[in-house]
Every structure is written in structure tokens, then in C-alpha cells.
Amino acid sequence: MSGTAAATHRGPGLFMIGLLASLAGLMFGLDIGVISGAQQFIETDLHVSDQAMGLIVSAMMAGAAVGSLGCGWASAALGRKRSLIVGGIVFVIGSIGCSQAGSAESLIVWRFVLGLAVGVASYTAPLYIAEIAPEAIRGRMISTYQLMLTSGILLAFLSDTAFSYHGHWRWMLGIIALPGVLFLLGLLVLPFSPRWLLMRGRRKEAHEVLMGLRGGLRRVVDAEIDDIDRQLKKPQQGWGLFRSSPDFRRSVGLGVLLQIIQQLTGINVVMYYAPKIFQTMGYAVEAQMWFTAAVGLVNVLATLLAMAVIDRWGRRPTLLAGFGVMAAGLAVISWTMRHGAPATHGLQLFTVIMLLVFIAGFAMSAGPLIWTLCSEIQPLKGRDFGIAASTVTNWGANMVVGFTFPLMLSGLGSSRTFLLYAVLNALFIAFTLALVPETKGMTLEAIENNLMAGKPLRRIGR
The missing domain is CATH 1.20.1250.20 (MFS general substrate transporter like domains)
Incomplete structure (x- = not known):
């Protein structure tokens, strides 16, 4: 069965699932954008130097590097869905922690925690989308992640603008916990990745998930499972x-x-x-x-x-x-x-x-x-x-x-x-x-x- 045919016969929830997973990109974008508008108010309120502000900004990237290093193992052991859930929980905790920080040092720590979540999400979400999408539309679905990232940056900039009139930098940093909660709620209804299920030997569950994603066409599902099986016989030798x-x-x-x-x-x-x-x-x-x-x-x-x-x-x-x-x-x-x-x-x-x-x-x-x-x-x-x-x-x-x-x-x-x-x-x-x-x-x-x-x-x- 060709990729085009598989794309033609897809379940009605496929794009919604891809969109929901790409909300990880929205959270990533929110975190990139939100610190931009908050800086001058943080500098005044917490008496932050240029060097300390550089550490506050870059702490998120340090956390993301650490998070992305460990999430290859996590996404294989826990599954893509559970890894995204862990990332969502850490994101919400980190956002609230940043909003309550009482010093530059504590803000650096909470930004690092937030970065851990971003690192997990930025690695796992595109991987999850790639594994649920039919070949013919995979590029478009993965591109929604980049679009959601840029949309998150825009929303953060608009939110910062609204809160800037009264200098509420804590609200700027804390409000992004709300989309994090919505993301978590949405993750609860996501299926497991069929590729991960097959890696774990859970063939019946993988078949059921693909039947839902591919509009119930057994020949399409059987052909895709055969393709995944062939790929899994070529282990990574990085x-x-x-x-x-x-x-x-x-x-x-x-x-x-x-x-x-x-x-x-x-x-x-x-x-x-x-x-x-x-x-x-x-x-x-x-x-x-x-x-x-x-x-x-x-x-x-x-x-x-x-x-x-x-x-x-x-x-x-x-x-x-x-x-x-x-x-x-x-x-x-x-x-x-x-x-x-x-x-x-x-x-x-x-x-x-x-x-x-x-x-x-x-x-x-x-x-x-x-x-x-x-x-x-x-x-x-x-x-x-x-x-x-x-x-x-x-x-x-x-x-x-x-x-x-x-x-x-x-x-x-x-x-x-x-x-x-x-x-x-x-x-x-x-x-x-x-x-x-x-x-x-x-x-x-x-x-x-x-x-x-x-x-x-x-x-x-x-």
C-alpha cells in the first residue's frame, strides 16, 4: 500500500492528535518568548546585573540540553506519550516556580527546571508525530510543530505586552503554566505510538491504534506494521x-x-x-x-x-x-x-x-x-x-x-x-x-x- 493511499484512508482523529502533540512546540515557543518582555522588570525588582540576566536567560537552554540528552532513553523506556506527560508536568511546575522566584539565583534554578521540560518536549513531540503520521503527509504534520513554536513566541510577546503596563513580570512567567495544564489534559487521550508498542512486543495494541489512525482499513494497517517490523530489524548503531x-x-x-x-x-x-x-x-x-x-x-x-x-x-x-x-x-x-x-x-x-x-x-x-x-x-x-x-x-x-x-x-x-x-x-x-x-x-x-x-x-x- 503506497504512502498516498495510506494518507487517503486516515482516521478522523489523526490531525487532532498531531495538533495536540505539536502543542509541545507551543510551550517551547512560550518559554522562548516570555523571558524577553520580563527582563527589564526583573532587573529592576531583583536588582539583576547584565551577567546575572544572561544566566537567567541561558539557564533554560542549559536545562534543555540536559533534558534532550536523557530523553532518548526515556522515550524508548517510558514511551513517547509518557515522556510528553512527564515533560508537561515539569513545565507546569517550572512555570509556577519561576513566577514565585524571590532572587536571581532561584530564578536561574527554576529556568533550568523549565528547560528540562522543553528539552524533553522538543525531542519527543516531533518523534511522536512522525510515528503516527502517514508517509504522504508526514512533512506537513511535523511542520505544524515549527508553526506552533513560532505561534507560542507570538502569544508570549502579546501576553508580555498586556502585563507590561503594570510591570507584572511574575504573571508574565506564570501564565504559561495554563497552556501547560491544557496540554497535559489533552495528552491523556493520546494513543501510544504504534512503533513504540511494536518495539515492546505489544502487537495487538499497535494494531488497534493504527486501525483508529488509518480509518479502519486492515490492508493499510497490515502493510504499515510490516514496514515497521522491517525497520526494527535494523537496530541503531550510532x-x-x-x-x-x-x-x-x-x-x-x-x-x-x-x-x-x-x-x-x-x-x-x-x-x-x-x-x-x-x-x-x-x-x-x-x-x-x-x-x-x-x-x-x-x-x-x-x-x-x-x-x-x-x-x-x-x-x-x-x-x-x-x-x-x-x-x-x-x-x-x-x-x-x-x-x-x-x-x-x-x-x-x-x-x-x-x-x-x-x-x-x-x-x-x-x-x-x-x-x-x-x-x-x-x-x-x-x-x-x-x-x-x-x-x-x-x-x-x-x-x-x-x-x-x-x-x-x-x-x-x-x-x-x-x-x-x-x-x-x-x-x-x-x-x-x-x-x-x-x-x-x-x-x-x-x-x-x-x-x-x-x-x-x-x-x-x-
Whole structure:
């Protein structure tokens, strides 16, 4: 039975299940966005230095790195559903803890706890969605995770704006526990992953779950179970393959570099510190918050556009265009801020527009494409290892960027800081030309064959 046929005969609850699981992305986005608007009020209330604020912001990423390291084992031992439930519980506890923090030190601890939940959810939710979705619509369903992430950032920015009028930073940090509770309630009705059930030898339950997901068509379900059985006979050999195969080490290395590059574009500098950036442009608190909400809106709209064109334009051309747009946008911002805040209202507004251009450039290119490439370039037997390595790297690089930006802003100044990120984006154009393959329209098997045959990385695709 073909993937298209399987997609045609799907149960009515499939998209609802996928949407519910992707709410993990919403929680991830909420946590990224919420700290942005709360910072200036935390600094005043808790007397926080630039270094301490960097630790408060980056503690979440440190927790996420730890959480993502352990969740491969947890998702296999407990199951994808139970892992998501654990992540949801920790998310709610961490959110409430952050809202009650009485010092910078306790806020750092609770942000780390919150990061553990984000690390589990960011690894497990896409995995769960991939395992319940028919092949023909898997890409679209997994893309809902990225869309929910950007939507979470926008909702957090809007929530921060509402609470900013009275400086209620504790409400900003605590309100995200509410979607966490709703997520937990929704998880109770999710089925277990049929792939995980088969891994555990629970064939009857796996068959029942797939019958519900595939509209009750036995031939479709039997064919899918046969496919899963064949895949399970090829066990993961990540560490052993990494030690024995220089070609696999090349693909892991490329995945790691791509994730470092994604963070060094400067995207999370904007997501974590948008109000502070708008403050350096000379805007008052209310304008800072509304412009921050505009950042979230552009991020969502550009992600929607990326989902529509990602498989038509190709990976390399889209990345090259995105890095070019981001480099140009940040270079212009650096120029307008070379003497401090822009001198005129028109120049201020132009600087904001260029920041939004930068956001759109990222959301259209490096945002979705780097995650796509990291999953496409890894061979089957080492895919779990390769993706885990790139995911942990993402969080580590994210933590470094989140910690260093306020120090760079105070030490180098806003103009030089943005110029540095502009130069990095320009360098990433050369990196893409030299190493990044074009994988559009290529099967994973063909990419793997080219990789393991020793072809240059940029030629393992088309």
C-alpha cells in the first residue's frame, strides 16, 4: 500500500492528535518568548546585573540540553506519550516556580527546571508525530510543530505586552503554566505510538491504534506494521558507527556545524532580548513591547510562507538567500546605530523594519531548513545518534548566545554587536556553498548511499 493511499484512508482523529502533540512546540515557543518582555522588570525588582540576566536567560537552554540528552532513553523506556506527560508536568511546575522566584539565583534554578521540560518536549513531540503520521503527509504534520513554536513566541510577546503596563513580570512567567495544564489534559487521550508498542512486543495494541489512525482499513494497517517490523530489524548503531565510519563522522559534523550556524545567525538574540534591543533604538517601554509583538507576528507569517515553498525552491538557494537577507538587515541596523540610538524618528522606524526583515529572512530559511537538513543527511543506522548530537549542540550554542549578548551589548556597543552578527551571516554564505548539499527531491536512501560512498558533502544530494 503506497504512502498516498495510506494518507487517503486516515482516521478522523489523526490531525487532532498531531495538533495536540505539536502543542509541545507551543510551550517551547512560550518559554522562548516570555523571558524577553520580563527582563527589564526583573532587573529592576531583583536588582539583576547584565551577567546575572544572561544566566537567567541561558539557564533554560542549559536545562534543555540536559533534558534532550536523557530523553532518548526515556522515550524508548517510558514511551513517547509518557515522556510528553512527564515533560508537561515539569513545565507546569517550572512555570509556577519561576513566577514565585524571590532572587536571581532561584530564578536561574527554576529556568533550568523549565528547560528540562522543553528539552524533553522538543525531542519527543516531533518523534511522536512522525510515528503516527502517514508517509504522504508526514512533512506537513511535523511542520505544524515549527508553526506552533513560532505561534507560542507570538502569544508570549502579546501576553508580555498586556502585563507590561503594570510591570507584572511574575504573571508574565506564570501564565504559561495554563497552556501547560491544557496540554497535559489533552495528552491523556493520546494513543501510544504504534512503533513504540511494536518495539515492546505489544502487537495487538499497535494494531488497534493504527486501525483508529488509518480509518479502519486492515490492508493499510497490515502493510504499515510490516514496514515497521522491517525497520526494527535494523537496530541503531550510532556510537559504533561513529567510531568506525569516517563518512558518518562527516555527516554528524555537518549536522553539528549547521546547528551552531543557526544560533550564530543571531535569531535568538532577538527572541530573548527584543525589548532591550528596541530600548537601545530609543523607544519607550510601551513601544518596545508592541514592536516585540510585531517580531513574533512576522516570525509566524514567514514560517507559514516557508511551509508552502520549502519543497519547491530547494535547500541551498533558500539558505543562500536567507543568509544574504540576514547579513544585509543586520549590517544596516549596525550602520543606523553607529552613534547610539538612531537620530530621527524616521531612522528609528527604518531600523525596526530592517530587524523585521532579518526575522523574515531567518524564518524563511535557516529556521526550518537546518532542522530538515540535519535529519536528511544522517544514515538510517546512525540517525538517532546524529540527530541527538545536533540537537544537543543547538541547545549548547543557544545557551552561549543567550548568555553573551547582554555582555557584548554593554562591552562592544549595539552597532559593533550587530555588525559582528552581520559578518557571521555573510560567512555562512561561503559555508553553504562549500559544504551544504541540495537534498530537494532526493530519497533518504540515495543521500545515504552518496554519503557512504565518500562523495563530498555538498554532492551527497542532487
